[in-house]
Amino acid sequence: MILCIKSLRYIVVVTILAFGFTGLAQEKTVNDGVFTEAQVSAGQVVYDAQCKTCHNMRFYRDTLRSWNNQPLLYLWESIMGTMPADNPGSLMFEEYTDVIAYILSENGFPTGESELDPDNGMDTIAIVAP
């Protein structure tokens, strides 16, 4: 009986590990139309009000380069946790998402049909250098 529970635990751990790894597999990149035109327009408004004063687009281009190959969700989390530097975390989730759509668009990445959504697949979208 004890043996049984032990092997069951083993199976659970192995399954979690296996799913963990597939979860990290990146199926898309920011080149695949992963945000909408509407998100870009909304993001520009937020950007102009909250981000423009401290960084220019050149800064974001360099940031995207340094995040090359990382999941887009990690950048979203990083920005949400630290920006705006004078008031971190002060925006709504949606505003952070829209700002990222705007920054990607300004760096030449295309809009598409699907909305960028931190709760839905953003961990499988890879950043590529602009």
Ligand code: HEC
């Ligand atoms: C009050 C000034 C200020 C404002 C406003 C501000 N930032 Fe920043 N930001 C900084 C500073 C300072 C750093 C860290 C130093 C650096 O890398 O230049 C930084 C770093 C960053 C980074 C690099 C993070 C990384 O891990 O590579 C990103 C991306 C960023 N900011 C995005 C934003 C966005 C998006 C907004 C608007 C929501 C914003 N910032 C608003 C000052 C600001």
